[in-house]
Amino acid sequence: MKLNFTSLAYFKKAAEMEHLTKAAEALHIAQPALSRTIRGLEEELNVTLFEKEGRSIRLTRDGHILLKYAERFLADYDGLQQELKDPRDLQQMTVTLSILSATKLIPAFLAEFKKANPSVMVEIVNPNMPMAHKMPDLTLYSSTNHIENSHTVTLFRESLVMVLPRTDRHANLPYVNLADFRDRNYIAPSKGFVLRDILDTYCKKAGFSPKIVMESDNPGTIHEFVNAGLGIALVPQMTWYAAFQNLAALPVGDQDCHRYLNLSWKTEGRLSLTAVLLREFIVDHFWEYVREKANSEFPMG
The missing domain is CATH 1.10.10.10 (Winged helix-like DNA-binding domain superfamily/Winged helix DNA-binding domain)
Structure with missing residues (x-):
């Protein structure tokens, strides 16, 4: 601290x-x-x-x-x-934030930040639509490795779980082995997304390539596909907890499946005071918010 x-x-x-x-x-x-x-x-x-x-x-x-x-x-x-608060200083009051991971939890978390800093404006930047080629102040994203440098900090390490329909014959097991699911259909993000890279990496270690039958990076869509019995998915345990509340979510026993959630900030120019405030708030409180929210609404056992 x-x-x-x-x-x-x-x-x-x-x-x-x-x-x-x-x-x-x-x-x-x-x-x-x-x-x-x-x-x-x-x-x-x-x-x-x-x-x-x-x-x-x-x-x-x-x-x-x-x-x-x-x-x-x-x-x-x-x-x-x-x-x-002077309208002439509106630009100094605004923080631009690009959200590439934890998209379901960050809005409510930002509401907590706004309670403490009502004058700050947080602008969510669509990563697919660059804002006049200007880098956002802050970017929240996931990776396969822990990252720590002058402009990035890893917020926390998050386990991944296998989600299955509750009717699946494996649903009541205490854990599953990835190697036993080589012949199953998988729902996963398309190539280029970190979660897809993670799935491909762990399946390769288990000796197979996953059979992807549908692609989506939306937690709600993946939930619906899995719930309909169209496939299974390897998803983040904490930040995606709301996406599998009526599914079986099982830890992986034969591998330590995980990802890292990181916060980076722009390297060009100096961060505004408001951007520094939001950066500190995320670094100090986001992991605790994620953990308490997930455990209170969907205990992991």
Whole structure:
């Protein structure tokens, strides 16, 4: 956890309310997330910021020092946000985001960001229609490998599961082996999509090439095809949870099938303040949002 707008705002709220649970409720985040933020600040600064008093918390000497600077910093930030409300600065208020993965979950997640930053405009860029050859500020996408460089960070590693109709004879197994499904029909994205590359790679390791009978990169469409008994599919377990709620979703036992979800940002020019805010929000909270959303609405067992 690095010092940033979000972490300082969370720290300030905890200091004001002197209670982690109440502060988390006021911030509309989970209490463990707030605790991790505070621990991250303490580790980065090598200090103790709070001491416990029963169920309450109190600032230490170092905590009071950080609060003094955090209040100044956040006050300047609030002033900047007020200036950004001027219609003449609309461009500075707008963040462009290209979504190549997790398309079903990101809209509700962005709504949480808007609650905390109502003046920021988030423009979703269609990757198939370049915006006057201008690169988006941020891009959310998946890959077969972990990525970490000056303009990209891997958000989390996600397992893949095999989805089958509940009437399939394998539906009640605790897991499946990919090698046992060499003769089945598969529903998958077309070539060039990361999920298709992942399927081809794991099937090759199992000794066969998948028989693709229908192609789609839309989770809902793949769900309907599988539910109709037209084929099976290898899909992300967490970010696609809503796409197989009435299907059997089984882990793969003979291979560690997974993908990585990443966030990158443009390398040309400097990111605007609003783009940095959204980047920090996604990095700090998207994995926790995905995990809690999936587990609450469709427990993985």
